[in-house]
Amino acid sequence: MTATRQGRLVGLDVARCLALLGMVATHVLDARTPDGELATAQWLAGGRASALFAVLAGVSLALMTRKPLRGRPQVLRALGILGRAVLVALLGLALGGLDSGIAVILTYYGVLFVLGIPFTFLRARTLVLLTVAWVVLAPVASHVLRPHLPERGYENPTFAQLDDPGRLASELLLTGYYPVVPWLAYLLAGLALGRLDLRDTRLLGALTLGGLGTAVLATRISRALVDPAVASENEGGMFGVTPADGDWSWLLVVAPHSATPFDLAQTIGSAVLVIAVCLLLERLLPRAATAVLGVVLGAGAATLTLYSLHVVMRTPQVWPEDGPSAYATHVAVLLTLGAALRIAGRRGPLETVAGLPVRLAQRSGTKR
Numbered sequence: 001m002t003a004t005r006q007g008r009l010v011g012l013d014v015a016r017c018l019a020l021l022g023m024v025a026t027h028v029l030d031a032r033t034p035d036g037e038l039a040t041a042q043w044l045a046g047g048r049a050s051a052l053f054a055v056l057a058g059v060s061l062a063l064m065t066r067k068p069l070r071g072r073p074q075v076l077r078a079l080g081i082l083g084r085a086v087l088v089a090l091l092g093l094a095l096g097g098l099d100s101g102i103a104v105i106l107t108y109y110g111v112l113f114v115l116g117i118p119f120t121f122l123r124a125r126t127l128v129l130l131t132v133a134w135v136v137l138a139p140v141a142s143h144v145l146r147p148h149l150p151e152r153g154y155e156n157p158t159f160a161q162l163d164d165p166g167r168l169a170s171e172l173l174l175t176g177y178y179p180v181v182p183w184l185a186y187l188l189a190g191l192a193l194g195r196l197d198l199r200d201t202r203l204l205g206a207l208t209l210g211g212l213g214t215a216v217l218a219t220r221i222s223r224a225l226v227d228p229a230v231a232s233e234n235e236g237g238m239f240g241v242t243p244a245d246g247d248w249s250w251l252l253v254v255a256p257h258s259a260t261p262f263d264l265a266q267t268i269g270s271a272v273l274v275i276a277v278c279l280l281l282e283r284l285l286p287r288a289a290t291a292v293l294g295v296v297l298g299a300g301a302a303t304l305t306l307y308s309l310h311v312v313m314r315t316p317q318v319w320p321e322d323g324p325s326a327y328a329t330h331v332a333v334l335l336t337l338g339a340a341l342r343i344a345g346r347r348g349p350l351e352t353v354a355g356l357p358v359r360l361a362q363r364s365g366t367k368r
Helices: 010-028 040-045 048-064 071-096 106-121 124-148 159-163 165-175 180-194 201-225 228-233 248-252 261-284 287-296 303-313 326-344 349-354 356-366
Strands: none
Touching: 010 040, 010 048, 010 261, 010 287, 010 303, 010 326, 040 048, 048 071, 048 106, 048 180, 048 261, 071 106, 071 159, 071 303, 071 349, 071 356, 106 165, 106 180, 106 303, 124 165, 124 180, 124 248, 124 261, 159 165, 165 180, 180 261, 201 228, 201 261, 248 261, 261 287, 287 326, 303 326, 303 349, 349 356
């Protein structure tokens, strides 16, 4: 984490908390109204919350690697990040075996971190250019390759799938719900963002306008190019990628979880907008108000633990079946635990475990 007046960028925690609550909303609330219209929560958070989560992963990775290192300390830091990524991926495989009905992101998230390590050596300008290129080219590569890969499943990656590593790899990288190859665009965008001075109010204002403009422009261009009937049919989202039927027009849609150039651009813009606004809010609020905000939305500092808890709570054997107040219950539990951890000055238990390889690498790197 970078330092602020109080040693932490509270705005990033606020953005992480919003991402967490948005993902919970898409898991718990109905995607459609009784009239068949797209529900407000799904319109607002569908595809955007998980993208925000991934962009923030890139920001975190940038902050972890901001200090220039060479030689042995640099290698150890990379190994520490690799160890953290493996632990997160294993946690995802464990959670994927639960009957939660959730497309668990953590295994993809871990693989995303592994693939992101080589890009931590790049500067912000290079990362921005690479992000733009990745947004355009990765979906094209995916569209070409997916017809030749094993047919995807619709279950979460689990330990049982380790028996067929080739199929599991193709699902994690290209055919799954959060396909890492196109999703690397989110990590690259976050890396670029994390290389900037996130305390600069003017810069944050520019990022706010840039993020908003990118999201709106991508959506409008897509809507102008796509048949309205197709756009309406897919406005609720897809299952990670477009159909692998050889129809190139799918790359024009902007539907959530479609991993098209327009979807990636729109969700990256939305994520940059949210992050910049949260950081601006931190800069503009008085210290006392920022401290209160950091406690109330303290769940953002323990998203690995609380996201995992949310998945467990969605398991019928663990938590009662959904009712009208299910979302409020999830939010109350997550925010209460997040606030308690923040007041106690403690990290989430899973954050502590997942961060162990990084801390061990730091200690080893300081020894002569």
